[in-house]
Amino acid sequence: MDEITLKMLKEVADLDALPTGAYNLRENGKAAGRNTTANIDIVTKKDEPGIDIIVKPGTKNESVHIPVIISQTGLKDLVYNDFYIGEDADVVIVAGCGIHNCGGSLSQHDGIHTFHLAKNAKIRYIEKHYGEGDGTGRRVMNPSTVIYLEEGASMTMETTQIAGIDDTIRLTRAEVKAGGSLVVKEKIMTTGDQYARTDFVVDLNGEGSSANLISRSVAKDNSRQAFVSDIRGNAPCAGHSECDAIIMDNGSVSASPKLTANNIDAALIHEAAIGKIAGEQLEKMMTLGLTEAEAEEQIVNGFLS
Amino acid sequence: MLEIKNLSYRADDGAEILQDVDLTVRERFVAITGPNGGGKSTLTKLIAGLYQPTEGQILLDGVDITHMSITERARLGVSYAFQQPVRLKGLKVSDMLRLAAGKDKKNVDYCGYLSEVGLCAKDYINREINATLSGGELKRIEIAMALARSTKLTIFDEPEAGIDLWSFQSLIHVFEKMHEETQGSIIIISHQERILNIADKIVVLRDGRLVQDGTRDEVLPGLLGTTREACNVLLGKMGGTA
Ligand SMILES: Nc1ncnc2c1ncn2[C@@H]1O[C@H](COP(=O)(O)OP(=O)(O)O)[C@@H](O)[C@H]1O
Ligand SMILES: [Mg+2]
Numbered sequence: 001m002d003e004i005t006l007k008m009l010k011e012v013a014d015l016d017a018l019p020t021g022a023y024n025l026r027e028n029g030k031a032a033g034r035n036t037t038a039n040i041d042i043v044t045k046k047d048e049p050g051i052d053i054i055v056k057p058g059t060k061n062e063s064v065h066i067p068v069i070i071s072q073t074g075l076k077d078l079v080y081n082d083f084y085i086g087e088d089a090d091v092v093i094v095a096g097c098g099i100h101n102c103g104g105s106l107s108q109h110d111g112i113h114t115f116h117l118a119k120n121a122k123i124r125y126i127e128k129h130y131g132e133g134d135g136t137g138r139r140v141m142n143p144s145t146v147i148y149l150e151e152g153a154s155m156t157m158e159t160t161q162i163a164g165i166d167d168t169i170r171l172t173r174a175e176v177k178a179g180g181s182l183v184v185k186e187k188i189m190t191t192g193d194q195y196a197r198t199d200f201v202v203d204l205n206g207e208g209s210s211a212n213l214i215s216r217s218v219a220k221d222n223s224r225q226a227f228v229s230d231i232r233g234n235a236p237c238a239g240h241s242e243c244d245a246i247i248m249d250n251g252s253v254s255a256s257p258k259l260t261a262n263n264i265d266a267a268l269i270h271e272a273a274i275g276k277i278a279g280e281q282l283e284k285m286m287t288l289g290l291t292e293a294e295a296e297e298q299i300v301n302g303f304l305s
Numbered sequence: 306m307l308e309i310k311n312l313s314y315r316a317d318d319g320a321e322i323l324q325d326v327d328l329t330v331r332e333r334f335v336a337i338t339g340p341n342g343g344g345k346s347t348l349t350k351l352i353a354g355l356y357q358p359t360e361g362q363i364l365l366d367g368v369d370i371t372h373m374s375i376t377e378r379a380r381l382g383v384s385y386a387f388q389q390p391v392r393l394k395g396l397k398v399s400d401m402l403r404l405a406a407g408k409d410k411k412n413v414d415y416c417g418y419l420s421e422v423g424l425c426a427k428d429y430i431n432r433e434i435n436a437t438l439s440g441g442e443l444k445r446i447e448i449a450m451a452l453a454r455s456t457k458l459t460i461f462d463e464p465e466a467g468i469d470l471w472s473f474q475s476l477i478h479v480f481e482k483m484h485e486e487t488q489g490s491i492i493i494i495s496h497q498e499r500i501l502n503i504a505d506k507i508v509v510l511r512d513g514r515l516v517q518d519g520t521r522d523e524v525l526p527g528l529l530g531t532t533r534e535a536c537n538v539l540l541g542k543m544g545g546t547a
Binding site: 216244278280281283284285286287288289290291292298299302303304305 | 353354355374375376379380383384385387390391393394395396397400401404405407450454
């Protein structure tokens with residue numbers, strides 16, 4: 001692996017080398033390495049680009065890494081990854097994507113990830129998006145995540161996009177059956193003239209199902225963000241979404257949370273707060289000896305930590 | 306030593322909040338008291354640099370800090386525990402104590418600072434400074450941050466508001482310990498007799514003017530007596546508990 005690939009692996013998957021356990025590395029639109037285990041199989045799709053990741057029922061304490069690295073300017077990569085998680089399995093999935101664009105053309109990665117969690121399966125899904133490179137070519141990512149949770153299944157999704165992605169439209173769709181639970185923790189920071197839109201639709205279809213969407217974002221410079229969510233309670237269920245944003249400079253954030261209750265026992269809540277860093281917060285930090293710029297940095301880092 | 310000369314502060318709407326205050330702080334503990342709205346917090350905000358005076362001068366160990374930024378004053382050795390501590394979503398108690406102790410400090414004595422304010426480190430160190438902390442907990446964390454800073458001048462704005470389930474004795478111990486370490490001065494805004502009792506000097510502010518300035522023995526009896534002044538001062542804050 002070359003230096004750029006290593007650096008990008010570190011950024012998106014916190015890896016210093018190829019991971020242990022199951023993994024599939026995709027680089028510049030092609031497979032660049034794969035490992036499977038007795039319980040986790042990875043199979044290349046025949047009819048479209050992408051892979052199927054199949055986790056056997058009952059698999060525990062295993063992880064799957066599927067990093068994607070793009071370092072070729074002008075490359076547009078589209079991939080379909082399907083995850084089949086067997087009953088009672090409990091695994092961690094790390095899917096990072098890094099674009100290193102030093103050229104003048106647009107580099108783009110669109111990943112469509114579909115999760116099928118069988119009864120009582122449980123996953124923690126970590127996804128980090130990162131871009132760098134001093135070229136003028138834009139770095140674009142449009143991830144779609146489709147989630148089907150069977151009875152008692154639970155998924156925690158942690159997504160982070162802190163730097164370097166110029167344009168992103170993130171779609172998340174989920175259907176949750178009885179006793180299933182979905183937790184999404186999203187962190188986004190945009191700078192320059194970047195744009196990020198995140199859009200959730202969650203159907204809570206079974207008794208005792210739940211969803212908790214937590215979004216924290218920072219929009220600096222002239223960047224723009226939009227948060228859109230619709231939690232639909234179609235059964236006795238609990239849904240909660242929270243959009244918390246800091247705007248700086250000429251940043252702009254719009255939050256459009258929607259709640260739809262189709263069942264009398266659907267308990268749905270939304271919280272949203274958008275604003276600049278409060279003067280007294282900066283003042284507190286400054287009384288500790290930080291400059292105003294250092295104070296802002298600490299507040300933003302803490303907010304997104 | 307802190308010297309305040311002819312200090313005045315006029316709010317943006319033209320109201321005279323503080324007028325012509327002269328004060329020297331060289332003692333261990335200096336208590337500022339007086340009725341609500343008297344200008345106590347305003348005076349300390351002027352010292353820490355949160356407000357800029359319309360007139361007058363502030364000297365710290367002979368250095369004119371009147372027009373310095375909050376940051377510069379902090380670096381020269383001014384610490385300020387707010388009357389109303391701010392919440393900072395995402396930042397943890399440990400983050401704030403580390404920042405308070407100073408950027409280069411590697412081994413921050415989180416347990417020491419927190420136990421001094423009656424909080425168990427293991428329960429609090431990873432707590433976020435957010436709405437899940439009670440007002441009393443926040444006040445004590447604010448005091449722990451001042452301890453971590455350990456500077457030659459520390460200002461506490463009504464610290465007693467944080468002592469629910471704690472004690473005055475412990476709070477006073479914090480001041481004593483801090484003085485032992487810094488050998489500096491501690492300014493405490495308070496309405497509490499038990500705190501005024503440890504002050505080397507007591508200052509009374511009313512309607513934006515400094516109306517009394519003397520040793521504890523000179524000032525305290527008057528405040529505790531049955532004079533109208535005393536009632537105003539103490540009842541002004543303590544309400545039903547007086
Ligand atoms: N920035 C400001 N603008 C306008 N009025 C202020 C400002 N700061 C304080 N005040 C007013 O000044 C008076 C003194 O306030 P403060 O110093 O907080 O009193 P204390 O701490 O003694 O209770 C109050 O009447 C308060 O409402
Ligand atoms: Mg006050």
